[in-house]
Amino acid sequence: MAPVVCLLAVAAAFVGSVDCEPFVNSSFGTISGRSDSFEDVEVESFLGIPYAKPPLGDLRFAYPQVFGPVGELNASQFSSKCHQRESKSTSRPASAVESEDCLYLNVFRKAGTQADAKKAVLFVIHGGAFTEGSSSDESYNAKPMVALGDVIVVSINYRLGIFGFADMKDLAPGNLGFFDQLLALEWVHENIAAFGGCPHRVTLVGVSAGSISVAALLASPLVRGKNLFRGVFMDAGVMSRTSIMTQDYTLNRMKEIAGKVGCGTEGGKMLSCLRNVNATRLIDLSSDLETSSIFTFIPTVDGKFVPVDPTKYVQENPDKFPDVRMIIGVTKDEGTMFAAMVPEAQKVETETEFVALSEKMSKNLVYPLDFDKKEVKAAVTQTYFGKSVNHFHDISDFITDGTFACPTDHFVKEYSSVHKNVFVYRFERTMKTKGILPGMNDPELLGAFHGSPFIHMFGSCLAFSGETPLDADDKQFSMDSVKMLADFAKSDAVPQLRGVTWPNYSSGEGILVINDNTTVSNSLGCRERCQKVFPFLDAV
Structure with a gap:
């Protein structure tokens, strides 16, 4: 927490300085971050802010649950990456600590930003084929954008691979990574004003799987009418037949994994058992399935977040697309x-x-x-x-x-x-x-x-x-x-x-x-x- 002498040194609770750690007072809690610089411009970072309860135990393979007020939070370090396969990308070395407890976001702003600044916000969703990646990766370094563009940047983690997209139909929901993204976006809508951002000036930014995610948020009936964003930037990805799998295909893959770890394939017993299997073991078994495709678990048409075949959604529902x-x-x-x-x-x-x-x-x-x-x-x-x-x-x-x-x-x-x-x-x-x-x-x-x-x-x-x-x-x-x-x-x-x-x-x-x-x-x-x-x- 910021010391008392620091509290007395600033005129408003939202101004950081090089002499003390920056902090924000909000209904979510008092959040302290850290200061860095880019091109001699001071940037304040609030890292590893929880937006959902850790998806552990019975919350594995379950919808994300809102994380309540934190009281006081030291937000000076990135959270763990979400569990993922070993990187196959030449641009993303596998290095950071991984955990299922990974549903955190980061907020970046220029030093001196006041709570009433109402700055535009970029909400960044990382790529990685829905199987790898993190908001802490070098490709998502927000300091240049904040320093040069004078906007607020929010970057997020979301569940990946078997933990984020293992659709088990009636047993357990699919597209959990999308539900994570939506919950993080709702957190921004409710809390970003305290950081000097405007909840009505949010632009979604996505690359690759992150861009596909933006397309999913555009189309989802769960987002409709909430006014969570006003613009989108989409690089190299849309919802299409190449970015989805069927629920039956995904369920059969889960049954194959369940058999290999001795969980059987009988409904609720299988799910209960899989929730107790070591996370790394599940990731390894997911990778072993990748005999013909680089994708093991990706989005499905679940009838909830992704309601219908994405290639026809705009044409058949023109009035429902924001x-x-x-x-x-x-x-x-x-x-x-x-x-x-x-x-x-x-x-x-x-x-x-x-x-x-x-x-x-x-x-x-x-x-x-x-x-x-x-x-x-x-x-x-x-x-x-x-x-x-x-x-x-x-x-x-x-x-x-x-x-x-x-x-x-x-x-x-x-x-x-x-x-x-x-x-x-x-x-x-x-x-x-x-x-x-x-x-x-x-x-x-x-x-x-x-x-x-x-x-x-x-x-x-x-x-x-x-x-x-x-x-x-x-x-x-x-x-x-x-x-x-x-x-x-x-x-x-x-x-x-x-x-x-x-x-x-x-x-x-x-x-x-x-x-x-x-x-x-x-x-x-x-x-x-x-x-x-x-x-x-x-x-x-």
Whole structure:
């Protein structure tokens, strides 16, 4: 807690200084944090604030429960990560402590922010394929955005993998990670004013699985009418048939795990038993199931949070989707990071090898194509093989379209038909800094890699402790991008990036093609390929 001498030294209870730890008085409790700086701007961080009771014992595989007032809370350190598989991402080393007791959030603000400041708020949901990641990861460092954009940032943890998305139908609910996110968002609505934020000026920000989560929050009937947010920024992810599994499929996987730990498969007995199995053991068994897919447990159409097939929800329920301002898009090279995880991707030389690897990747990324059909094989090879600078990028382009570009193209087409402020981008800029992702030192191989718009626009790349200092052009581009996103959150004005006004996709003005020299184009440019290769995604 802040000492008495510190309390007497400030005029308001919400001002921190370098001489004492910052603190906030709220109905939730008195919360003390810590002060750091970025570019000589002091930033106050309130870390590890509980928003839900620890999901332990009978609360494992159960809806999150509100965490009551804390009285006094030392919020100077990040909480544990949520339990997760060993990282398969080249950008996310496995290091921090993990625990089921992980439902915490963090609040960041510029020093000197008053309780009545009513600043815009960015609510950040991390990515990681619903199986890994944490708000404490380097990619979600909020200090640059707070220092340069002068907004409040909230980042959250939510349950992952088997603990967050093991839908057991009538036995135990699915999509618990989504329910965690909603509870955290409601916490912000009730408490952010004490930190100087405005509960009516919240913008959701998500990358990859975090962006899919934003789409789920947009569509969920459980969010409707609560006015929890006014805008969204979505990078590389929408709700689509590639981002969901059936309840039966997930339940069968749980039964397989239950059998391996001696829990049997009989209803309530199975659930009760699974709640007592060591958490690490369950994570290990989940990973063992990943024989054909990198995803073991991901969202389901549960009839509650996700009510219906997400590809048809906007079209069939146009009046039920909140009309919020939206920035959404993908990169030119979403697939490079995923292709780089597969050693044989850089060794492809023949069409036969390309087809075999394409089939493998389509299964791994949950858009299985029937390569036994000649017309399917022909469509894939004619569309992608030999069409890029090398066969590694042929594979990458196949992944980019099937996993990201085609679902996003379909989503923006549907959403923009019923709502009026949709700003779409295609990110083509290649970072010049080497080693921006651990173990990957070739910027040309990565290209405009998965998640690169987010780390530019949120500004976290400005604080990366990479192998080499951030290139000056990369730094300036990110600083300009941070201003764009902060301005989007602060006002209703049409966003601008480096002096270029963003075209409104809903008005038929096209999209922004983001590079060092940003331009305007008619569309994402993938629809013809999507219709030919991935018609089952409804990307038409």
